[in-house]
Amino acid sequence: MSAQRDEFAFMSVIEVRDAIANGQLCPLDYVDRLLARIEGLDPSIHSFVAYDAERARERARHLRDMRKRSDVNSPIGQLFGVPYAVKDIIDVRGYPTTAHSRLMPTEPALTSAPVIERLDASGGVCLGKLALYEFAIGGPTFDLPWPPARNPWNLAYMAGSSSSGSGAALAAGLVPLTIGTDTGGSIRSPSMMNGVVGLKPTHGSLNMSGVFPLAPSMDTVGPMARSVADVFEAFSVMADKNAKGEEFCSSERFNLGFVRHFHETDLACDISISHAIENCISAAKTAGWSLHDVNLSPLRSFDSAGWVTMTAEAFAIHRDWLSEKPNCYGAHAAKILMSGAFISSEEYLRAQNIRRRLTHEIEDALQRYDALLMAVSALPPCRIDDPDALQQLAAASVRMPANVTGHPAVAIPAGLSGDGLPVGIQLIGRKHDERRLLRIAATMEQTLGFSAKYPYPCSAALQ
Amino acid sequence: MMKFWNEEMNEIQQPEKSQVDDDAELAGFLACFGLSVAWKKSPNRWREAYRFGRVVAGRLETRPSTTDELMGRR
Numbered sequence: 001m002s003a004q005r006d007e008f009a010f011m012s013v014i015e016v017r018d019a020i021a022n023g024q025l026c027p028l029d030y031v032d033r034l035l036a037r038i039e040g041l042d043p044s045i046h047s048f049v050a051y052d053a054e055r056a057r058e059r060a061r062h063l064r065d066m067r068k069r070s071d072v073n074s075p076i077g078q079l080f081g082v083p084y085a086v087k088d089i090i091d092v093r094g095y096p097t098t099a100h101s102r103l104m105p106t107e108p109a110l111t112s113a114p115v116i117e118r119l120d121a122s123g124g125v126c127l128g129k130l131a132l133y134e135f136a137i138g139g140p141t142f143d144l145p146w147p148p149a150r151n152p153w154n155l156a157y158m159a160g161s162s163s164s165g166s167g168a169a170l171a172a173g174l175v176p177l178t179i180g181t182d183t184g185g186s187i188r189s190p191s192m193m194n195g196v197v198g199l200k201p202t203h204g205s206l207n208m209s210g211v212f213p214l215a216p217s218m219d220t221v222g223p224m225a226r227s228v229a230d231v232f233e234a235f236s237v238m239a240d241k242n243a244k245g246e247e248f249c250s251s252e253r254f255n256l257g258f259v260r261h262f263h264e265t266d267l268a269c270d271i272s273i274s275h276a277i278e279n280c281i282s283a284a285k286t287a288g289w290s291l292h293d294v295n296l297s298p299l300r301s302f303d304s305a306g307w308v309t310m311t312a313e314a315f316a317i318h319r320d321w322l323s324e325k326p327n328c329y330g331a332h333a334a335k336i337l338m339s340g341a342f343i344s345s346e347e348y349l350r351a352q353n354i355r356r357r358l359t360h361e362i363e364d365a366l367q368r369y370d371a372l373l374m375a376v377s378a379l380p381p382c383r384i385d386d387p388d389a390l391q392q393l394a395a396a397s398v399r400m401p402a403n404v405t406g407h408p409a410v411a412i413p414a415g416l417s418g419d420g421l422p423v424g425i426q427l428i429g430r431k432h433d434e435r436r437l438l439r440i441a442a443t444m445e446q447t448l449g450f451s452a453k454y455p456y457p458c459s460a461a462l463q
Numbered sequence: 464m465m466k467f468w469n470e471e472m473n474e475i476q477q478p479e480k481s482q483v484d485d486d487a488e489l490a491g492f493l494a495c496f497g498l499s500v501a502w503k504k505s506p507n508r509w510r511e512a513y514r515f516g517r518v519v520a521g522r523l524e525t526r527p528s529t530t531d532e533l534m535g536r537r
Contacts, residue, residue: 323498335508347523
């Protein structure tokens, strides 16, 4: 089979499950096709840190036999036969959790994180572990045992921070569902930069056991996929809420608050991002939605409170390793993790007070609006080998507000940059109401009518 | 209190002026955390981290919290 001509590569989670359920698709054949693509394409993309082909085949074979033995009308799990892959900071039984660092133990995890157990219990097939920034912080770096993931839209470009492999694997059609983590935007950044959908759930809504912590007061784990519907399907499994078959796209006319100042005045915005957002506004208005500008505190207030919290909490976690093996870290992660040593307790507590005030501010806004619309980033993806551009891109993030306040946020694709790389928008919703947030996002996705034309068949990677 | 946290450090908090030119201060501060050996192993990384940490903290809002905020009231 040719990796270039695999028409199954970009099937959705729901299509895969339903095709397996009605006997049109064999789970083992499908897994074999994806493994062939991984083998053919990933040596150039580097989205996987590890994959175990035999284990994935064994699991798919088991599901195939189980399906053969059962009545075709008998119910199956919500993700029956759906392959997924996991950011390598989350425990999956039998795989070492590397956190993309040489510091982590090399022994395989004895158990899977509870969110992964739920994916498996619903019939998911784990293909492997995905690349990230070391300990989910820093930037793409070449001083680690594994190379950084590259963007399948253009291999000279970065794939987003920090769940980079989770975004790249989806855009390359290597897997239909990935799991990432988001402490300062790490699901939404690679979602935008690879043209996929990513959900940062409400802080505390999903079990974080088995996920190596970065900053526990802001850490979240969440699903990424190529459509809002797929993300909803995976989230309902991870949250143990049965939603199979639920129709959640609606013709409802939503009332959105538009946080324009984050990207227009608090940051210098790239023209392609402005265009993508204005297109969203126009499409939403045409569909009869109501949009009003909302003024929140400056983005800098959210960013500074988030960074002080993140560096202080991360230092507390890494203190012993930083003491014993400071040179085992890559340069990017070391700088940020060590910097937490220089945050005073007064500064940390002040940051928490600021977070409380900012949380009330967003909650007040969400009493008036169904969701808040904003950019994901004021700049599009940049080249992976340009340190200045990477620094500018990091400073152009519009992702910290949802981490600082704990609200759920979803990134969806909204267009392409001048360089042909994906750009996106973000919606923030009410706490513990991901279902409504995703309903709004799905309707926005449908209203926009933007369908990412994935860089199939990743011609650059095959050259 | 250590000179480290004195008013003089305000200047160092400005990113364009950030320079840790007194390694003894930094070494002393890290020793309080039991990080003396780590400092000796990678002084450049700690110097860079110090600058980064102070820039991050220097950007925090300085508006004093209101009593209501401190009490967790709206």
